[in-house]
Amino acid sequence: EVQLVESGGGLVQPGGSLRLSCAASGFTFSSYWMHWVRQAPGKGLVWVSRINSDGSSTSYVDSVKGRFTISRDNAKNTLYMQMNSLRAEDTAVYYCARHFPAKQWLDYWGQGTPVTVSS
Amino acid sequence: DIQMTQSPSSLSASLGDRVTITCRASQSIGNYLNWYQQKPGKAPKLLIYAASTLQSGVPSRFSGSGSGTDFTLTITTLQPEDFATYYCQQTYSTPWTFGQGTKVEIK
Numbered sequence: 001e002v003q004l005v006e007s008g009g010g011l012v013q014p015g016g017s018l019r020l021s022c023a024a025s026g027f028t029f030s031s032y033w034m035h036w037v038r039q040a041p042g043k044g045l046v047w048v049s050r051i052n053s054d055g056s057s058t059s060y061v062d063s064v065k066g067r068f069t070i071s072r073d074n075a076k077n078t079l080y081m082q083m084n085s086l087r088a089e090d091t092a093v094y095y096c097a098r099h100f101p102a103k104q105w106l107d108y109w110g111q112g113t114p115v116t117v118s119s
Numbered sequence: 120d121i122q123m124t125q126s127p128s129s130l131s132a133s134l135g136d137r138v139t140i141t142c143r144a145s146q147s148i149g150n151y152l153n154w155y156q157q158k159p160g161k162a163p164k165l166l167i168y169a170a171s172t173l174q175s176g177v178p179s180r181f182s183g184s185g186s187g188t189d190f191t192l193t194i195t196t197l198q199p200e201d202f203a204t205y206y207c208q209q210t211y212s213t214p215w216t217f218g219q220g221t222k223v224e225i226k
Binding site: 035037044045046047050059060061062095103104105106107109110111112 | 120151153155157161162163164165168169174206208210211213214215216217218219220
């Protein structure tokens, strides 16, 4: 069974840092590109970042460029998001999701981890 | 960035109704269009990919159509479990962008 389990969310002050993790199981993690998608309270889905299968290529939405860094450890079947210089507008539930190369859709999502940026 | 606009933002419907949700892209995206369903407090679930292909396990009352800039999600014979928010998403180019969502509520 495919599972994606996020962790690492919590309450952080503006300007602070947080590292999210997404533990994958039930599939060949190293074959999939991985994504982070966030959802602010009561709002819609926003794609945040993605990383290719071997970690050599990444992409970000403009609003997090230079502050967030996506990475992965294929030996540990884990996806990460290092979030620095956090702002109130980064408050959201963060989901990880996967897509198989050449299949441009997110077929499995984790349950999400909440991040609250507040003083 | 490609903007995705859904309409309506919300709708009220009764059990058994036929529901249609529209998604428009700000430029042509071919068939790089997916639909997701999200229930409160839950992760999104893939319903339809590549504009019209039903994801495995999704009931056949869901269907998708369109190409280029205009797309449609149709639910025939609305069931109790279909009351949720639906999002379209383009994957033609990065950043992958979502529509603002359409909330389907019980009339």
